[in-house]
Amino acid sequence: xxxxxxxxxxxxxxxxxxxxxxxxxxxxxxxxxxxxxxxxxxxxxxxxxxxxxxxxxxxxxxxxxxxxxxxxxxxxxxxxxxxxxxxxxxxxxxxxxxxxxxxxxxxxxxxxxxxxxxxxxxxxxxxxxxxxxxxxxxxxxxxxxxxxxxxxxxxxxxxxxxxxxxxxxxxxxxxxxxxxxxxxxxxxxxxxxxxxxxxxxxxxxxxxxxxxxxxxxxxxxxxxxxxxxxxxxxxxxxxxxxxxxxxxxxxxxxxxxxxxxxxxxxxxxxxxxxxxxxxxxxxxxxxxxxxxxxxxxxxxxxxxxxxxxxxxxxxxxxxxxxxxxxxxxxxxxxxxxxxxxxxxxxxxxxxxxxxxxxxxxxxxxxxxxxxxxxxxxxxxxxxxxxxxxxxxxxxxxxxxxxxxxxxxxxxxxxxxxxxxxxxxxxxxxxxxxxxxxxxxxxxxxxxxxxxxxxxxxxxxxxxxxxxxxxxxxxxxxxxxxxxxxxxxxxxxxxxxxxxxxxxxxxxxxxxxxxxxxxxxxxxxxxxxxxxxxxxxxxxxxxxxxxxxxxxxxxxxxxxxxxxxxxxxxxxxxxxxxxxxxxxxxxxxxxxxxxxxxxxxxxxxxxxxxxxxxxxxxxxxxxxxxxxxxxxxxxxxxxxxxx
Ligand code: HEC
Numbered sequence: 001x002x003x004x005x006x007x008x009x010x011x012x013x014x015x016x017x018x019x020x021x022x023x024x025x026x027x028x029x030x031x032x033x034x035x036x037x038x039x040x041x042x043x044x045x046x047x048x049x050x051x052x053x054x055x056x057x058x059x060x061x062x063x064x065x066x067x068x069x070x071x072x073x074x075x076x077x078x079x080x081x082x083x084x085x086x087x088x089x090x091x092x093x094x095x096x097x098x099x100x101x102x103x104x105x106x107x108x109x110x111x112x113x114x115x116x117x118x119x120x121x122x123x124x125x126x127x128x129x130x131x132x133x134x135x136x137x138x139x140x141x142x143x144x145x146x147x148x149x150x151x152x153x154x155x156x157x158x159x160x161x162x163x164x165x166x167x168x169x170x171x172x173x174x175x176x177x178x179x180x181x182x183x184x185x186x187x188x189x190x191x192x193x194x195x196x197x198x199x200x201x202x203x204x205x206x207x208x209x210x211x212x213x214x215x216x217x218x219x220x221x222x223x224x225x226x227x228x229x230x231x232x233x234x235x236x237x238x239x240x241x242x243x244x245x246x247x248x249x250x251x252x253x254x255x256x257x258x259x260x261x262x263x264x265x266x267x268x269x270x271x272x273x274x275x276x277x278x279x280x281x282x283x284x285x286x287x288x289x290x291x292x293x294x295x296x297x298x299x300x301x302x303x304x305x306x307x308x309x310x311x312x313x314x315x316x317x318x319x320x321x322x323x324x325x326x327x328x329x330x331x332x333x334x335x336x337x338x339x340x341x342x343x344x345x346x347x348x349x350x351x352x353x354x355x356x357x358x359x360x361x362x363x364x365x366x367x368x369x370x371x372x373x374x375x376x377x378x379x380x381x382x383x384x385x386x387x388x389x390x391x392x393x394x395x396x397x398x399x400x401x402x403x404x405x406x407x408x409x410x411x412x413x414x415x416x417x418x419x420x421x422x423x424x425x426x427x428x429x430x431x432x433x434x435x436x437x438x439x440x441x442x443x444x445x446x447x448x449x450x451x452x453x454x455x456x457x458x459x460x461x462x463x464x465x466x467x468x469x470x471x472x473x474x475x476x477x478x479x480x481x482x483x484x485x486x487x488x489x490x491x492x493x494x495x496x497x498x499x500x501x502x503x504x505x506x507x508x509x510x511x512x513x514x515x516x517x518x519x520x521x522x523x524x525x526x527x528x529x530x531x532x533x534x535x536x537x538x539x540x541x542x543x544x545x546x547x548x549x550x551x552x553x554x555x556x557x558x559x560x561x562x563x564x565x566x567x568x569x570x571x572x573x574x575x576x577x578x579x580x581x582x583x584x585x586x587x588x589x590x591x592x593x594x595x596x597x598x599x600x601x602x603x604x605x606x607x608x609x610x611x612x613x614x615x616x617x618x619x620x621x622x623x624x625x626x627x628x629x630x631x632x633x634x635x636x637x638x639x640x641x642x
Contacts, residue, residue, distance in 0.1 A: 063123025066116045080628055081308060081421055087195040087626030089126040096121035104305065107312045127193045140598025142226035149205030151250040154615040158200055158240040158290035162371040163445040166495035167560040173614045177563040179641040180576040181585045183619060186638045187225035188594040190602030194634035197622035200240045200610035204251035210636060211237035215258065217266065225597040225638060231271050235260040239290035255298055257287025263300055263327060277332035279325040284309055288366035297335065298327040299378055303364035307386055310420035313353035313427030317420060318361035318386035319345045324369060324378065326405060336405035340365060340382045340398060341391045348388060353427040362386035363394040367442035375469060376402045379455055381439025384417040388430050395437050397457045397467060411473040413459055435513050436486045437461040441493045446528065449498050454528060456501050458490025464503055466531060477531035481524035483507045483517045492609050493557025495565060500534065501526045502565050504554030521553035523567055523577050537582035543571050550606065550631060557611035566612035566619060570630060572604050574612065574621050590623035590637060605633030617641050
């Protein structure tokens, strides 16, 4: 049943209106029934596979056959969201099997027998030779008797302040223009068997908290990278571990969300989970952004994987609605939950494969909530609608009452933006497809020196908006530092002080929408009074390729220290920029192999979704990101200027 041509050329354009990822047609081809309708290959599991040495050879061949038949169309570069095969090889075979049995590959592997799943997993995985078993690494432990400090809390959350300014002052760091230029590598930690590293660290005393793709939580010595303790939890963790201090200022608890939509509270002293709650029952729920803690309440951004599930033409698309939930930090009890699409989805007819369609849906919240304590408000950004009908709070900034969750106002930057991963041409791709211009980066709240406040919102479209929180989010100014695209524009986060906004811009190449404009991949400074661009540093392409999978773009969030902005690019370069004029003060290439303090083989790759962390005289950054076929890697790196 071949309907669409598979093409690796993602720059090819089918429609003028929105981007078209040729690769997704390949994806649809498989999801459209090829896996389940293809008779099991005669090579797949020959009878001789049950005996002797021959098994290995035979099943390896069988694995290759399964891979070519059922996986290659997406994982050899055909599907934009799929990790490349090279990234899958880093994973243990058990993880590949569990992805097919319980994880995100359930649908894709539904036509395979258990033996075929084992065979393809063994064929792909090169992990056993590389690393100790997940979570139970003995190498890299701190010396017995080493006692760490858990206070004061230096970096408690993703946004580095309740306003998501991602700016740290002199009370947190000694780094500045002079010292940033002298940074050198201190240690490198590798997450065993991992293909990505995307948890932005938090820091209390000399302890660094992070977590990995397998749900292992780590407390490391921030000075040396040795492991103080680790705790295995069940699912991938992608957001920062939020630190709560006790009355004496010592880190007491961690809060975090996971890939399966669970939120957890972890007691540091006993190293045990106090509670685990899944505030949204939808099966496709995930937590992408870090929760935000304030006075005993945890504000949780709720996002979903349904955008990917929709690739299957038989999936009833779509019923998930983005939300924000407020949980009691003590117990996990839900105080309130507010959907970003107010109406519940209803039936909207059948798609061309006969699956029922539902809507409205979407408007996921995938950034950490921003708090406005003076006005008792929460600001979040939302993503696109997944299905028709479109709703009025997709691609919006939404202001909620902190106490009740009531929506006070919203600003919709783009209406009628209906998109999911079945586009451009799958059965679940909505008609009149939108460009998928989410607000992935959380709003940044600043008080202006002359009075007044601004809510700053950067969109994947490349636009930045300044909204007035005293006037129901009225637009004060807008600017367009980026060309924009489905991967941003502004993607994961901006940073600001009272006068200047620093907007990292991804602008990956080869997206049809606005493709006639040159990419502005790099860092841009905007005057908060007017929105005027003060300076731009558009970075050179060091990838040596034209692929959209690698670029100098700053998709990851940036971080502001006094006089210096730290930014990390999709090609794995970590940089310090002068806040005065944007010139590069320091560059470090993380995109290579490193010796690691825990003895695990480590390599960097693309940097995306998590930004640099600055504390004391040190800078911490993760490297490796396989999600969109970018360069896999498994590192946490630490630098200091001493
Ligand atoms: C229709 C396209 C498609 C096909 C076919 C497909 N995959 Fe995937 N795969 C994806 C996408 C997209 C992701 C990323 C999902 C995400 O991160 O949400 C992925 C992710 C994965 C992951 C990483 C999961 C994790 O937990 O990190 C593994 C392992 C994987 N696929 C294995 C396979 C195997 C084995 C096959 C063949 C049996 C296969 N896939 C077939 C699209 C596909």
